[in-house]
Amino acid sequence: MARTPFELKGKTVYVAGHRGMVGSALVRRLAREDVELVIAPRSELDLIDQRAVFDWFAAAKPQAVFLAAAKVGGIVANNTLRAEFLYDNLAIAANVIQAAHRNGCEKLMFLGSSCIYPKLAPQPLREDSMLTGPLEPTNEPYAIAKIAGIKMAEAYRSQYGSDFISVMPTNLYGPGDNYHPEYSHVVAALIRRFHEAKVAGARNVVVWGTGTPRREFLYVDDLADACIHLMKNYSEGQLINIGTGEDITIAEFARVVAATVGYSGEISFDTSRPDGTPRKLLDVSRLAKLGWRATTSLQDGIRLAYQAFLSEQKQAAE
Numbered sequence: 001m002a003r004t005p006f007e008l009k010g011k012t013v014y015v016a017g018h019r020g021m022v023g024s025a026l027v028r029r030l031a032r033e034d035v036e037l038v039i040a041p042r043s044e045l046d047l048i049d050q051r052a053v054f055d056w057f058a059a060a061k062p063q064a065v066f067l068a069a070a071k072v073g074g075i076v077a078n079n080t081l082r083a084e085f086l087y088d089n090l091a092i093a094a095n096v097i098q099a100a101h102r103n104g105c106e107k108l109m110f111l112g113s114s115c116i117y118p119k120l121a122p123q124p125l126r127e128d129s130m131l132t133g134p135l136e137p138t139n140e141p142y143a144i145a146k147i148a149g150i151k152m153a154e155a156y157r158s159q160y161g162s163d164f165i166s167v168m169p170t171n172l173y174g175p176g177d178n179y180h181p182e183y184s185h186v187v188a189a190l191i192r193r194f195h196e197a198k199v200a201g202a203r204n205v206v207v208w209g210t211g212t213p214r215r216e217f218l219y220v221d222d223l224a225d226a227c228i229h230l231m232k233n234y235s236e237g238q239l240i241n242i243g244t245g246e247d248i249t250i251a252e253f254a255r256v257v258a259a260t261v262g263y264s265g266e267i268s269f270d271t272s273r274p275d276g277t278p279r280k281l282l283d284v285s286r287l288a289k290l291g292w293r294a295t296t297s298l299q300d301g302i303r304l305a306y307q308a309f310l311s312e313q314k315q316a317a318e
Contacts, residue, residue, distance in 0.1 A: 004235045006064075006107050006163070008228070009034045014062035016047060016096055017069030021176035021220050022111060022169070026066050029224035038062055048091040057099035065100050065108040066227060067093070067149070072142075072178070079138040079274075089145030097152045101162055108164040109231055110153045112146040112239060114280050115139045116168065124283040127168070127239050136277045154237050163235055167227060170243035170282050173301065174220035175308035187217060190254055191302075191309050194261040204266045205258070208273035211251030216243050216281050219301035222294045229292045243282035244294045260302045
């Protein structure tokens with residue numbers, strides 16, 4: 001079962017969700033590896049359709065799989081589209097993991113989310129705190145689907161000896177993020193809000209919540225690098241956290257984004273909006289022991305993310 005280091009060179013590698021923020025970062029990072037990359041756009045392969053997934057895997061037979069496909073969104077999306085977040089993410093995990101097993105996949109990585117941890121779990125969040133307390137209610141459906149995926153990877157590992165692993169990224173940002181005004185995550189939402197305020201000459205920008213929750217942010221290309229490192233060097237049943245090991249309040253973070261975008265007006269807070277979990281900082285000591293640390297500073301990452309936002313805006317306008 002434990003086969004490390006796992007040799008990616010020369011392997012057929014499938015990235016599920018290759019057009020998403022995480023999947024596209026994985027594709028960029030895999031370009032530096034000597035692999036045969038196989039991808040399937042949603043128009044050709046609906047991962048919620050079990051028969052389609054089983055047929056595709058039987059034909060493509062990928063040797064390594066990065067399961068980065070998911071229905072994702074911020075607090076509002078999670079809380080509003082509860083049935084979709086639960087059904088779609090359960091179906092994606094179940095279909096891809098079973099298809100990989102059926103077709104002799106040598107290694108699979110399932111990407112979870114830090115929302116799988118209990119709302120009030122001790123900080124920083126250790127891998128063994130999963131299922132030790134109630135979840136944050138606003139994103140419980142998504143969290144439950146991700147926990148199910150982690151447990152599936154564990155079960156296939158223990159029952160079949162499959163080299164299936166799970167990783168737990170912290171809050172991500174970077175190229176390919178979703179900038180929807182209601183359904184985006186906090187980084188993309190703030191980049192868009194401060195940019196639009198700068199363009200409009202607005203005197204004030206309203207940030208949701210109290211500004212006091214603490215969050216950890218990881219640049220998505222750092223995540224992709226960590227995933228490749230773990231694919232090669234990690235082979236255990238327990239999930240493993242991926243993050244920076246550092247956090248910042250939403251208020252402080254908003255000021256970093258404002259400065260990067262060049263917005264110089266005031267920032268106020270809408271306390272009627274939900275804060276979510278008070279703090280989410282991952283314990284990344286196990287990852288550090290495996291020889292990986294994030295290299296992109298928050299300031300550099302936000303600058304790169306803003307550049308990507310501007311180029312994506314320009315492309316959309318053309």
